[in-house]
Amino acid sequence: MKSLAELAAIREKMKDKVVLREGSGDIRVVVGMATCGIAAGARPVLNAFVEKVNEAGLTDKVTVSQTGCIGVCQFEPVVEVFEAGKEKVTYVKMTAEKAAEVVEKHLKGGEVISEYTITNAIS
Amino acid sequence: MIRSQVLVCGGTGCTSSGSKAVLAAFEEEIVKQGLDEEIKIVPTGCFGLCERGPVVIVYPEGTFYSRVQKDDVAEIVEEHLLKGRIVERLVYKDVAEDVKTELKDGFDPSKVSLNDTIFYKSQKRVALRNCGVINPESIDEYIAVDGYAALGKVLTEMTPEEVIKVVSDSGLRGRGGGGFPTGRKWSFTAANQADQKYVVCNADEGDPGAFMDRSVLEGDPHCIVEAMTICGYATGATEGYIYVRAEYPIAVKRLEIAIEQAKEYGLLGDNIFDSGFSFNLHIRLGAGAFVCGEETALMTSIEGNRGEPRPRPPYPAVKGLFGKPTTENNVETFANIPQIILKGADWFASMGTERSKGTKVFALGGKITNTGLVEIPMGTTLRKVIEEIGGGVPNGKKFKAAQTGGPSGGCIPASLIDTEIDYDNLTAIGCMMGSGGLIVMDEDNCMVDIAKFFLNFTVDESCGKCAPCRIGTMRMKEILEKITEGNGTLEDLDKLEELALYIKENSLCGLGQTAPNPVLATLKFFRDEYEAHVVDHKCPAGVCKALLNYTIIADKCKGCTKCARNCPVGAISGQVKQPHVIDNSVCIKCGACMDNCSFGAIIKG
Ligand SMILES: Cc1cc2nc3c(=O)[nH]c(=O)nc-3n(C[C@H](O)[C@H](O)[C@H](O)COP(=O)(O)O)c2cc1C
Ligand code: SF4
Ligand code: SF4
Ligand code: FES
Numbered sequence: 001m002k003s004l005a006e007l008a009a010i011r012e013k014m015k016d017k018v019v020l021r022e023g024s025g026d027i028r029v030v031v032g033m034a035t036c037g038i039a040a041g042a043r044p045v046l047n048a049f050v051e052k053v054n055e056a057g058l059t060d061k062v063t064v065s066q067t068g069c070i071g072v073c074q075f076e077p078v079v080e081v082f083e084a085g086k087e088k089v090t091y092v093k094m095t096a097e098k099a100a101e102v103v104e105k106h107l108k109g110g111e112v113i114s115e116y117t118i119t120n121a122i123s
Numbered sequence: 124m125i126r127s128q129v130l131v132c133g134g135t136g137c138t139s140s141g142s143k144a145v146l147a148a149f150e151e152e153i154v155k156q157g158l159d160e161e162i163k164i165v166p167t168g169c170f171g172l173c174e175r176g177p178v179v180i181v182y183p184e185g186t187f188y189s190r191v192q193k194d195d196v197a198e199i200v201e202e203h204l205l206k207g208r209i210v211e212r213l214v215y216k217d218v219a220e221d222v223k224t225e226l227k228d229g230f231d232p233s234k235v236s237l238n239d240t241i242f243y244k245s246q247k248r249v250a251l252r253n254c255g256v257i258n259p260e261s262i263d264e265y266i267a268v269d270g271y272a273a274l275g276k277v278l279t280e281m282t283p284e285e286v287i288k289v290v291s292d293s294g295l296r297g298r299g300g301g302g303f304p305t306g307r308k309w310s311f312t313a314a315n316q317a318d319q320k321y322v323v324c325n326a327d328e329g330d331p332g333a334f335m336d337r338s339v340l341e342g343d344p345h346c347i348v349e350a351m352t353i354c355g356y357a358t359g360a361t362e363g364y365i366y367v368r369a370e371y372p373i374a375v376k377r378l379e380i381a382i383e384q385a386k387e388y389g390l391l392g393d394n395i396f397d398s399g400f401s402f403n404l405h406i407r408l409g410a411g412a413f414v415c416g417e418e419t420a421l422m423t424s425i426e427g428n429r430g431e432p433r434p435r436p437p438y439p440a441v442k443g444l445f446g447k448p449t450t451e452n453n454v455e456t457f458a459n460i461p462q463i464i465l466k467g468a469d470w471f472a473s474m475g476t477e478r479s480k481g482t483k484v485f486a487l488g489g490k491i492t493n494t495g496l497v498e499i500p501m502g503t504t505l506r507k508v509i510e511e512i513g514g515g516v517p518n519g520k521k522f523k524a525a526q527t528g529g530p531s532g533g534c535i536p537a538s539l540i541d542t543e544i545d546y547d548n549l550t551a552i553g554c555m556m557g558s559g560g561l562i563v564m565d566e567d568n569c570m571v572d573i574a575k576f577f578l579n580f581t582v583d584e585s586c587g588k589c590a591p592c593r594i595g596t597m598r599m600k601e602i603l604e605k606i607t608e609g610n611g612t613l614e615d616l617d618k619l620e621e622l623a624l625y626i627k628e629n630s631l632c633g634l635g636q637t638a639p640n641p642v643l644a645t646l647k648f649f650r651d652e653y654e655a656h657v658v659d660h661k662c663p664a665g666v667c668k669a670l671l672n673y674t675i676i677a678d679k680c681k682g683c684t685k686c687a688r689n690c691p692v693g694a695i696s697g698q699v700k701q702p703h704v705i706d707n708s709v710c711i712k713c714g715a716c717m718d719n720c721s722f723g724a725i726i727k728g
Contacts, residue, residue: 001389002397004275007266014267017125017163018257033207047161050126063183064126066207 016059026061027107029053031094032078033066041095042066042077048096049079052103062107075121081106090118125163127204130180132255133166134341135334135373136173136495141192145177148196153204162204168342170255171496172242175215180255185236189215217514219244242493245512247474247500249482250298250458254342254496259377262384265345271390273461274349277356278398283313286357290460292468294480299325299416299453300531300558301633302479302546308450311440312358315448320360322351323425323444323451326367326374327409327416330529331580333560335484336454338496340367340374343458344381348404350457352391353464355402358450362403366421369408378406413530413584417632418451420586431586432632453558455484475501479545489526489562492517501545505535508544509563520565524648528557530577530584531637533644534570553644555637569666570649571656574642575603581638592635595626599642607667611657620646665727668712672728675716677702679724686716686725 001007031046049064067080075092079099082088089112091102098116105111114120131137131146149164170178175189179199186209188199195213202208219241237243248254257264265271277286291306312320324347328336340347351363367375382404385391393401407425414420415430422444424430443449459481463471472480479501485508488494492514499508505525509515516522524534527544533554535542542548546556564573578600587593599622605611623639630636646653655661662670675686675695682700687693694710697703705716705725717725 004279004396007271007275010263010266011269011272014263018264018267031207033205046126047124050161051124054124065183066127068206068208 016054026084027063028082029062029064029107030080030082031064031066032076032080033068044096045077045079045094045099048099049103052100053107056103056108058103058107075118078118091116092118092121124161126161128163128165128182129199129204130165130167130182130255132168132170132176132178133259133373134169134173134176134255134338135371136169137176137178138373140176140190142177144193145179145191145196148193149179149200152196152200156200156205158200158204165258166260167256168254168259169338169496170237171246171251171338171498172215172493173496174492174494178255180237184209185238187215187235187237187240188213215240217241241511241514242495242497245503245507246498247482248498249462249471249474250339250455250484251342251496251498252462253346254338257343259342259344260380262345262381262388262390265343269465270345270461271349273464274352274390275396277353277464278396278400283357283359286353286464287313289464289468290357293459293463293471294468294475294478295456295459295463295471296479296546297453298455298459298483298558300528300555302556305452305456308440308452309354309358311438312360312448312450315441317448319362319445319447320358321444321447321449322354322358322360322363323418323422323439323449324351324363324365324454324457325416325418325421325451326365326371326454327421328368328371328454328558329411329413329416329584330531330558330560332488332562333486333529333558335486335496335559337371337374339454339458339484340371341377344374344377345385346461347378347454347457348381348385348391350460351404352395352402353460354450354452354457356400358448360448360450361401362405364405364407364425364444366407366409366415366425368411370411375406375408382406412586413580414586414632414634417634420632421451422449431588432634434631455559476543476545476547478547483544483556483559485559485561487513487561487563490516490520490522490565490568491563499544502543504540505542505544506540508561509540513563516563516565520567522563523566523568524564524570526562526564526573526577526641527560528555528637528640529560529562530580531555531633531640532557532560533640534564534573534648536648538648553640553647555640567664567666569607569662569664570645570652571603571607571662572664572666574645575600575607577641578603578638581634585634585638589629589631589635591626591629592631592638595622595630596635596638598622599626599639603642606653606656607662608669609656609660609667611653613654613657615657616646616650616653661728671712672707673705673710673712673714673717674726674728675703675705676724676726679722681722681724683721685719685721689715689719691715 033042053062077094079091079094153159153162177191179188179191218239287309295305296302409415415424417432420430420432439449482498484498497512522537524536526534549556582596582600585592602615626639655663680702687695694706
């Protein structure tokens with residue numbers, strides 16, 4: 001290593017690998033991963049979130065984690081988005097593709113995709 | 124893509140409670156569950172709560188699992204990592220008050236992270252910031268948390284004078300005990316011209332019960348490598364030595380790995396960052412003699428001679444290692460340097476008190492619930508350390524005193540528990556900051572016995588080069604023995620004081636100059652306890668065996684004969700259903716009778 005640029009390159013490359021440990025960003029995405037959720041395909045959804053958040057460079061802002069049964073099994077996979085000072089948004093019947101869309105539009109663009117939310121599914 | 128990380132403590136405390144097996148179990152289990160692409164297992168350094176080891180933290184939630192055994196691993200993997208259900212029975216629940224208020228519906232493990240615990244909340248981690256956060260054997264992880272950025276900045280943007288100015292302005296003082304201003308120390312070495320200069324890191328850590336430096340070396344070895352290189356640049360030294368005790372095998376191994384990795388990356392060696400500056404580091408193992416922690420003895424030992432102190436002046440900055448100008452600093456002192464360079468002198472100086480800036484790491488030990496490692500801003504009260512962070516004295520016992528500075532320091536009595544801990548306040552009450560051992564004593568500790576313990580230690584460790592220390596401490600120890608055996612007199616107390624002052628004045632090195640401190644401090648704060656020993660022939664805490672008498676209270680004794688059957692020397696006599704009696708001339712004060720009496724009829728005093 002001969003330059004600061006090289007050091008910075010290693011730092012950038014490694015950053016995502018340790019940033020998880022700093023804990024919460026402003027936005028928390030929680031994927032329901034109880035037995036019903038897993039059966040309904042929650043794992044690919046979780047992994048899609050992790051990947052897309054990373055790709056979008058949002059790791060400083062967004063923490064993706066998982067939780068047990070959220071309690072609305074018929075709507076699994078369920079994903080909740082918590083943001084300080086805002087109402088919780090619950091997305092239901094998620095897929096990896098929908099997850100990518102949520103990252104792009106909601107987490108990055110700030111626009112809730114109401115089509116996928118639980119309020120829409122119930123009404 | 125990694126979505127979750129499991130940090131498993133690989134510090135010495137957790138290693139001894141089985142963390143290696145836990146680590147192996149995690150690695151095996153995530154493969155079994157097909158999670159190895161999503162979950163990463165990271166071995167780290169000490170988190171500080173060694174008492175609760177093995178410690179495991181799961182991110183991104185920050186869930187703090189304590190006392191995890193290898194049989195618990197399958198459950199954590201299946202429940203938490205796969206299904207997202209936190210294994211509540213293993214979660215450490217001692218959370219801070221404000222967090223408790225927030226959680227008014229009761230304890231919710233998914234909302235509580237490591238940083239919400241009382242133990243972590245009152246701490247401020249600077250020297251320990253990476254301990255328990257990164258994998259100490261990975262230079263890439265260190266770089267990811269801004270590692271070597273300070274070195275880069277120093278070598279490409281700053282002059283040596285500027286570096287020294289930042290360190291001076293920060294107010295950093297030596298953490299090895301003396302508290303000498305670090306920037307000033309560096310400027311002395313820098314000012315001396317020589318064909319060769321050295322940087323030495325003191326990792327001898329001989330204070331009994333202390334393990335601050337060990338934890339830094341085990342948890343964040345690269346930060347010492349980086350700091351020493353910065354020091355080399357600032358003072359004009361191109362070679363560095365780390366003197367570490369051979370009893371710290373994990374620390375030694377991780378330092379070796381760190382040095383190798385830094386060399387590979389060109390962060391040690393020739394022409395670092397193309398700046399023209401070169402620096403090399405070597406490790407020297409110490410055999411664990413306390414006196415070798417004294418800076419001149421340490422250098423003599425590195426030179427390959429018997430570790431004996433030499434008179435100062437000349438100071439190391441003038442004539443140090445191999446007769447060349449040398450800067451010698453403690454591990455924790457160095458651990459602060461990269462942060463000071465990156466965040467600035469003002470940032471560092473904003474923490475702490477008027478004349479003691481930054482934070483201090485303490486190893487909490489003795490009669491305290493959370494034995495372990497804590498880092499607090501200077502100026503934190505002893506009360507906060509003991510009652511909040513330390514979780515108080517266990518078993519409902521009363522706090523009596525805390526020893527700082529180990530065998531060179533003194534005790535802070537309960538009456539001064541609101542003392543704000545910094546260099547000057549401790550010196551003012553006759554203690555010293557020391558390197559960070561903090562031993563808590565409760566009502567069951569006899570202060571004369573404590574003083575004797577530390578003096579025994581210095582008598583053993585005195586190198587014998589000068590008479591006041593070699594002979595004087597021995598005489599003091601004899602007097603203390605006489606007192607604890609019940610043969611002391613009031614004159615002995617005066618003689619102790621007189622000897623103590625003489626030894627302090629006339630010893631060659633810091634070991635002798637500070638050896639009497641524990642006696643002086645206990646005499647000052649607990650003179651009544653000494654007097655109880657010599658005048659009343661009683662040990663109020665019930666520790667000194669020769670002064671103890673076990674007595675059976677006739678009224679309470681049911682004559683069950685259990686004590687008599689348990690006495691190893693047949694000192695108890697009595698008829699069945701009749702009160703028993705102890706013959707004190709035969710009794711060896713083992714306490715077996717008292718432990719065995721079901722009626723509380725036996726007392727000691
Ligand atoms: C008997 C004795 C033992 C010492 N042991 C240590 C030690 O284990 N570690 C340490 O850093 N300093 C120890 N010191 C203090 C060193 O002599 C020296 O002051 C210190 O390492 C300087 O570094 P600092 O300015 O960064 O504190 C000891 C001093 C004496 C007199
Ligand atoms: S004071 Fe004690 S340890 Fe120090 S040189 Fe003298 S005899 Fe040795
Ligand atoms: S203290 Fe021990 S030796 Fe003394 S009377 Fe009790 S059991 Fe016997
Ligand atoms: S060794 Fe694991 S917490 Fe200290």
